[in-house]
Amino acid sequence: MQKAAARKSGSEQMDLFSAPAVDAENSSTAARFDDMIGRSSRMLEIFELIEKVADCDSTILINGETGTGKGLVARAIHKKSRRRAKPFISINCGAIPENLLESELFGHVKGAFTGATTTKPGKFELADGGTVFLDEIGDMSADLQVKVLKVLEEGEFEPVGGSKTIKVDVRIITATHRDLSEEVQKGNFREDLFYRLYVIPMMLPALRERTQDIPHLAAYFLAESNRKNHRQVEGLSADALDDMMAHRWPGNVRELKNLVERMVVLKAAGTITRRDLPPELKTGVRGVEAPTVLEISEEGICLTSAVTEFEKTLILQSLEKTQWVKNKAAKLLHLNRTTLVEKIKRHQLRPCGA
Numbered sequence: 001m002q003k004a005a006a007r008k009s010g011s012e013q014m015d016l017f018s019a020p021a022v023d024a025e026n027s028s029t030a031a032r033f034d035d036m037i038g039r040s041s042r043m044l045e046i047f048e049l050i051e052k053v054a055d056c057d058s059t060i061l062i063n064g065e066t067g068t069g070k071g072l073v074a075r076a077i078h079k080k081s082r083r084r085a086k087p088f089i090s091i092n093c094g095a096i097p098e099n100l101l102e103s104e105l106f107g108h109v110k111g112a113f114t115g116a117t118t119t120k121p122g123k124f125e126l127a128d129g130g131t132v133f134l135d136e137i138g139d140m141s142a143d144l145q146v147k148v149l150k151v152l153e154e155g156e157f158e159p160v161g162g163s164k165t166i167k168v169d170v171r172i173i174t175a176t177h178r179d180l181s182e183e184v185q186k187g188n189f190r191e192d193l194f195y196r197l198y199v200i201p202m203m204l205p206a207l208r209e210r211t212q213d214i215p216h217l218a219a220y221f222l223a224e225s226n227r228k229n230h231r232q233v234e235g236l237s238a239d240a241l242d243d244m245m246a247h248r249w250p251g252n253v254r255e256l257k258n259l260v261e262r263m264v265v266l267k268a269a270g271t272i273t274r275r276d277l278p279p280e281l282k283t284g285v286r287g288v289e290a291p292t293v294l295e296i297s298e299e300g301i302c303l304t305s306a307v308t309e310f311e312k313t314l315i316l317q318s319l320e321k322t323q324w325v326k327n328k329a330a331k332l333l334h335l336n337r338t339t340l341v342e343k344i345k346r347h348q349l350r351p352c353g354a
Contacts, residue, residue, distance in 0.1 A: 040210035054080035064204030067252030070175035086130030094139035112161025138178035225264035
């Protein structure tokens with residue numbers, strides 16, 4: 001979505017209420033792809049990839065942080081596929097207890113376990129001809145991984161407590177926020193299933209990696225929140241947008257959506273300015289810019305302080321890049337984990353909102 005007015009200088013910039021940087025009324029839908037919004041190069045690549053892979057039956061593995069829109073991508077692929085007229089069934093493997101997940105996926109026969117008073121079909125059977133989306137597949141137990149592998153290879157399974165083999169024709173799309181190749185090395189995920197899933201990988205960018213999409217997303221969520229909550233907020237001012245684009249967004253697009261709705265509800269009317277933002281957007285960890293060469297002035301420069309700040313910047317970049325997993329961050333910096341932990345404490349670094 002486009003800005004209603006360009007940022008202005010001098011006296012014109014002071015009139016924030018008459019020229020919001022993000023305008024709810026004039027927001028464009030030109031940046032919309034199915035239910036997703038984005039004009040950044042990273043998102044345009046994702047949109048192009050969706051178009052290429054939608055009308056085939058290859059297995060897709062979507063990887064990305066929580067809140068990046070993995071479910072939206074999976075649904076968009078289904079809607080553009082030849083299976084679009086058949087069911088799209090989504091199940092979060094990490095949200096259902098292990099003892100219930102097998103029944104949810106494959107169904108069960110009457111009397112299979114206590115409480116199984118009737119025969120119940122599973123998600124794979126219900127999705128026959130369509131698409132099954134297995135979200136957070138990295139949280140699935142080893143036993144269930146074997147059964148999912150069988151569905152992928154043979155297109156069949158047995159319900160819990162049953163002996164009859166059920167054949168299905170489904171396309172499987174999976175998603176995870178975990179590094180499955182690393183989980184394979186740790187022994188937490190089957191190598192054969194990993195390679196069976198890793199036919200077409202898709203890596204969704206974090207919101208901090210596509211900051212130019214924030215104005216478009218914010219405008220869309222603002223207009224949506226106005227309609228949903230019967231509010232009349234006109235837009236976001238330039239200073240508020242500056243802070244939002246500098247925020248690290250650990251919760252990604254989902255966090256942005258929830259924040260915009262909160263501000264719309266509380267503001268009710270007018271333009272949202274910097275003073276309306278929550279404290280974490282004013283004092284949180286800002287986006288880390290690429291280091292630049294410092295010029296030494298006539299007064300000189302404190303080398304120790306400059307080196308300390310540079311070290312702090314690199315450590316913060318590595319932590320944000322690895323979602324604050326210290327083992328991974330230490331590998332990126334070629335440090336021992338204990339050394340990295342000591343430096344984090346010394347610099348008093350912490351995730352935004354912690």
